[in-house]
Amino acid sequence: MGTELHGHTKTVLCLSTAENGEIFSGGEQGELCLWSADGIFISKHTYQGDDDITSVICSQLHPNQLYAAAGTRILTLDKRQLSDPVCAFTFNEEEINELVLSTKEEYLAACDDSGSIKIINLFDRHIHRTLKKHSNICAALTFHPKRPSTLFSGGYDSKLIQWDYSRGRSVCIVEMADFGIHGGESNAYLINPPFVHCLAADSTGQYLACGIESALVQLFHINKRNPEHLVTLCGHTEGVSQVHFPRGKLNHLVSGGNDGKILIWDLEAIHQAGATCNGVSNGESSNLHLLPSNVANLPLATIDHGAKVNWLTSLSSNEDVRIIVADTLDRVILYPYPS
Known part of the structure; x- marks a missing residue:
């Protein structure tokens, strides 16, 4: 059986985990929630506009930093002050589907509904390449x-x-x-x-x-x-x-x-x-x-699981591995890794 985490009021669309095990979940109408590695609810923030949070990714090199896709915008966030984005990138012209960070986190890539991929240089905050x-x-x-x-x-x-x-x-x-x-x-x-x-x-x-x-x-x-x-x-x-x-x-x-x-x-x-x-x-x-x-x-x-899977990721602590799942409901579920 899985453990349900509640905090969203809308469908949860995406997940990411930080290096310390914290869980971030993004959902419809700008909802972003933060949970501890134990699944304890910490905070919730709703960003301006009706744009869904379609992708969220935590930095593994900078513990307080994460990025969230909201419509055509990419929000740079600091988990210590999630209510106020550090900055926003507006290079994509259509809704963003996924964000990914390069291994050394020099670049952030965002793909969208137009078929375009924007590669952003995170050091100078400028567009590096557009791939189409x-x-x-x-x-x-x-x-x-x-x-x-x-x-x-x-x-x-x-x-x-x-x-x-x-x-x-x-x-x-x-x-x-x-x-x-x-x-x-x-x-x-x-x-x-x-x-x-x-x-x-x-x-x-x-x-x-x-x-x-x-x-x-x-x-x-x-x-x-x-x-x-x-x-x-x-x-x-x-x-x-x-x-x-x-x-x-x-x-x-x-x-x-x-x-499901x-x-x-x-x-x-x-x-x-x-x-x-x-x-x-x-x-x-x-x-x-x-x-x-x-x-x-x-x-x-x-x-x-019983419902369409929107996103899944995992947490690993020592030998304890858990699978984290978002589906079509307003919840996040943690499963123990099958033995």
């Missing part, structure tokens, strides 16, 4: 954790793009339609377009996970020049809205979907089993079972 290659909404971003100047983006044009943002150019474009389920029954894997909803890179810089509208998670190896597709993970029955590599759980991936399911994937076990989504396995695995549609499924554990 997506022909539809750009929904997700992640920086490569080990390779300076490399950024990945995903959008509703069903493309994953690798960027060299220092030069302002795309290096590689991957079509999501090239991977996944082909033939067989008519189900979510076949009839839903392969829009990219979310991206996550693991801290080692080896894996990139892409959550897809066609209920799949596409996993890539990013230790080479261009993304190399490794495996398609099939376990959700509706669009995958969130993917996350939890701290303190090496080779684990967490995915959340519109089906949260799945834990053991990537090392999947590689050892040699399983693919056509049900073929090169080895034995006690975790291997088939969905009714005869699609191989290898989750380590499943949490029946």
Whole structure:
């Protein structure tokens, strides 16, 4: 069972955790809440205008600093005085979908509904680059954790793009339609377009996970020049809205979907089993079972959350790992990590 955190009055849209374990949650109509690592409510602030807080990200290098996307604005905030933004960036022309910080926090990237990506230099507070290659909404971003100047983006044009943002150019474009389920029954894997909803890179810089509208998670190896597709993970029955590599759980991936399911994937076990989504396995695995549609499924554990997942992240303290989830309601839920 999860622990519910209450403080919002509207739907919670996004989450982020600080280095000290504090939890920030952003929601509809400008609501931002702060919680302790133990889930104790600390404060709530509502920012001017009716803009939703669609993304929030905490600095891991500067303990008091965070950024929040409110419509087309990016608010720079100090947690000691959250009511008054330090400054606001207004470089994006349409609603921002996600904010991400580079590893050394020199740059902040923001993607929006126009398909544009704005790279902001945080030292001089000026625009560094504008990247535009997506022909539809750009929904997700992640920086490569080990390779300076490399950024990945995903959008509703069903493309994953690798960027060299220092030069302002795309290096590689991957079509999501090239991977996944082909033939067989008519189900979510076949009839839903392969829009990219979310991206996550693991801290080692080896894996990139892409959550897809066609209920799949596409996993890539990013230790080479261009993304190399490794495996398609099939376990959700509706669009995958969130993917996350939890701290303190090496080779684990967490995915959340519109089906209200949260799945834990053991990537090392999947590689050892040699399983693919056509049900073929090169080895034995006690975790291997088939969905009714005869699609191989290898989750380590499943949490029946019961509502569409808007955002998920995690907290790690010593060996205690918790999954934090925002959904379509005015709450945040903390789950113990499945054993």
